[in-house]
Amino acid sequence: MSAEVLDVTTVPAYLATRPGVPGLIDLSTATVQEVGDGNLNLVFVVRDAQGRSLVVKQSLPYVRMVGESWPLSQDRILAEGRGYVAAQALTPDLIPAFHGLDADRRVLVLEDLSEWTVWRRALDQGVIAPGAGAAVGTYAARIAFGTSVLGLPAEQVQEAAAAAANPQLCRITQDLVFTEPFVDHPQNSWDDALTGDVLALRDPALLHEVAALKYRFLTAGQALIHGDLHSGSVFVPDKRLRAAGAPAAKVFDIEFAFYGPVGFDLGTSLANHLFAHVRAQVLDRPAAFRESVADLPAQTWGAFAAEIARLWPQRADASWTDGFRDAWLREVWQDAVGFAGLEAIRRVVGLAKVSDLQSLATDERVRAARVVLTTARRWIVDRTRIAGPDGLLPAAASPVPGADARRSEPAGARA
Numbered sequence: 001m002s003a004e005v006l007d008v009t010t011v012p013a014y015l016a017t018r019p020g021v022p023g024l025i026d027l028s029t030a031t032v033q034e035v036g037d038g039n040l041n042l043v044f045v046v047r048d049a050q051g052r053s054l055v056v057k058q059s060l061p062y063v064r065m066v067g068e069s070w071p072l073s074q075d076r077i078l079a080e081g082r083g084y085v086a087a088q089a090l091t092p093d094l095i096p097a098f099h100g101l102d103a104d105r106r107v108l109v110l111e112d113l114s115e116w117t118v119w120r121r122a123l124d125q126g127v128i129a130p131g132a133g134a135a136v137g138t139y140a141a142r143i144a145f146g147t148s149v150l151g152l153p154a155e156q157v158q159e160a161a162a163a164a165a166n167p168q169l170c171r172i173t174q175d176l177v178f179t180e181p182f183v184d185h186p187q188n189s190w191d192d193a194l195t196g197d198v199l200a201l202r203d204p205a206l207l208h209e210v211a212a213l214k215y216r217f218l219t220a221g222q223a224l225i226h227g228d229l230h231s232g233s234v235f236v237p238d239k240r241l242r243a244a245g246a247p248a249a250k251v252f253d254i255e256f257a258f259y260g261p262v263g264f265d266l267g268t269s270l271a272n273h274l275f276a277h278v279r280a281q282v283l284d285r286p287a288a289f290r291e292s293v294a295d296l297p298a299q300t301w302g303a304f305a306a307e308i309a310r311l312w313p314q315r316a317d318a319s320w321t322d323g324f325r326d327a328w329l330r331e332v333w334q335d336a337v338g339f340a341g342l343e344a345i346r347r348v349v350g351l352a353k354v355s356d357l358q359s360l361a362t363d364e365r366v367r368a369a370r371v372v373l374t375t376a377r378r379w380i381v382d383r384t385r386i387a388g389p390d391g392l393l394p395a396a397a398s399p400v401p402g403a404d405a406r407r408s409e410p411a412g413a414r415a
């Protein structure tokens, strides 16, 4: 049965019933705004007269970006709650403060990060977020280690994995990332000029590798992964917040969490580095920004590997040798590169696109998308031969003269 859906008028009375919440905010002076701009949920910001604020997130019984014609269980908020509980224990500095889950009403209460910026928006605008890539790598490593048999007894992991099943959201990823972009499907769309490039993806050699990666996504229950860790799932602070001691990034939107392959989160991150990189080149952004984006794969992977090395002495089983650690890292890297290719293709061909590309003018977008598709194919097919982040991103997507000035912001790109 569906939980009653909140609206701006019912949120204060609802919050008054939540243990601990009335101490965080003065509900008698609260004002409420619905600010959700993602694909799935309601998100309310609640502010009181003293300037204190909270975020209230409720899952809807359908996919918001499509409407009630695509029903979706509100249970996904339970998966998100599990993700926040794990992150709160393992890396509380790199998520918004978590004020609890109401499983009956399908509601989470979180720290309000309205003063922060969604990283994708900063990247779109050419704003450098120092250290954000490293923070995401550190986050992924802490969760991978701390929810897997690397950091926990196997019995505990098996129980946690069973409890973390998230079949409806995994089905969305299975369909949107691993299936639909490679077949005729009504949810696909692309610029006419890309038809040849898109149809060329359906060759047997590539489809074979796509199948192998899909199988891995569905069967490699290694750790509690985020499941949708792109630049739209990361907040970054501005200069003032950084000077006040804020971390370089905070990860949010964990509703796709389940026990899956560790390389998936790194892969979705790498693909989104590619979008930002190609956009920065096409728009001929200043060199400092282009260089900062080009460094993101190395920064993210470097931080991930360094954090795993730091945690390694705390491993749960002495059988995990240092040689095994190095082999495990190699396997995670290769998975990440393959999954990055899949995420890159689906954001050009499939349902949920990204503003990095969609907000370009058509000729720029076509040029950028071609680079993305060519790179994605290389990543998928060559993933076992790509030794590390050096040279992962393509060297060139030549700028279109005057492109920056012509940039527009069409709707319909809300990943």
Ligand code: SR1
Pocket (backbone or CB within 6 Å): 039, 040, 063, 065, 172, 173, 176, 228, 351, 352, 415
């Ligand atoms: C129907 S949901 C579409 C996409 O939005 C989410 O952010 C995930 O990326 C999903 O694939």
Ligand code: MG
Pocket (backbone or CB within 6 Å): 038, 039, 228, 233, 253, 415
């Ligand atoms: Mg999301």
